[in-house]
Amino acid sequence: MRRKRPFTRAERIGSLMHEEVARIVECELRSNLAQHVQVTGATLSGDLTQLKVHWIMREGDVYEAAGVMLDKAASFVGRALRDTFQMRKTPRVVFRYDAERERLKRVRELLDAQGLGPTDGPEPAATTADADLT
Numbered sequence: 001m002r003r004k005r006p007f008t009r010a011e012r013i014g015s016l017m018h019e020e021v022a023r024i025v026e027c028e029l030r031s032n033l034a035q036h037v038q039v040t041g042a043t044l045s046g047d048l049t050q051l052k053v054h055w056i057m058r059e060g061d062v063y064e065a066a067g068v069m070l071d072k073a074a075s076f077v078g079r080a081l082r083d084t085f086q087m088r089k090t091p092r093v094v095f096r097y098d099a100e101r102e103r104l105k106r107v108r109e110l111l112d113a114q115g116l117g118p119t120d121g122p123e124p125a126a127t128t129a130d131a132d133l134t
Contacts, residue, residue, distance in 0.1 A: 014044030014051065017081055021053050021093075024080055029073055033066045040098045044091070051081070051091045054098035056105070063097060070095040 022039040041054040055070065057063060074093040082090040111117050 008046070010044045010046050010048060013048065013085065014042055017044060017051055017085070017091075018042035018053075020081060020084055021051075021077060024077055025055075025070075025073075028080070029069075029076075031069045031073075033062060033069045034073075036060050036062075037066055037070065040101050048087070049089065049091055051078075051093050053077075053093060053095050054101070055095060056098050056102045067095065067097060 018039065018041060021042055025034050025037055025039055036058050037055050038058050039053060039055050043052045043054075044050070053070075055066075057066060074095060075090075078090045078093040081087070081093070108117070
C-alpha cells in the first residue's frame with residue numbers, strides 16, 4: 001500500500017497565509033474594489049520567498065482595475081504576512097486572476113439557470129475544489 005505524502009512546511013504555512021491574505025484583502029485594504037475580490041487559493045514556494053495568490057471577482061466586471069489595485073497592495077500584504085508570521089524575510093506576493101475557477105462558477109450558474117444543477121439527480125461526491133466555492 002502506498003503512503004500518502006506528508007504535507008511540507010511550505011504547504012502548511014501557505015494554507016495559513018491563504019486565510020490571512022483573504023482577511024487582509026477583505027478587512028484592511030481601503031479600496032472599494034477589495035470588497036468584490038475573493039481569494040480562492042495561495043501557493044507558497046518551497047523556500048518561503050514567493051506567495052502566489054489566486055483570486056476571482058464576487059460580482060462586477062472590473063477585473064483589470066481590481067488586478068491593478070491588488071498589484072499595488074502586494075507589498076503591503078507581504079509586510080503584513082511577515083509581521084503576522086514573524087518571518088525574517090518578506091515574501092514576494094504575486095496576485096494571479098483565477099480564470100479556471102471563474103469559468104467553473106459560470107458553468108454552475110448556467111446549469112442552475114437551466115434546472116440542471118446538482119439538485120436534479122444523484123448528488124455527486126464533494127471535492128475540495130467544490131468546498132472552496134461554497
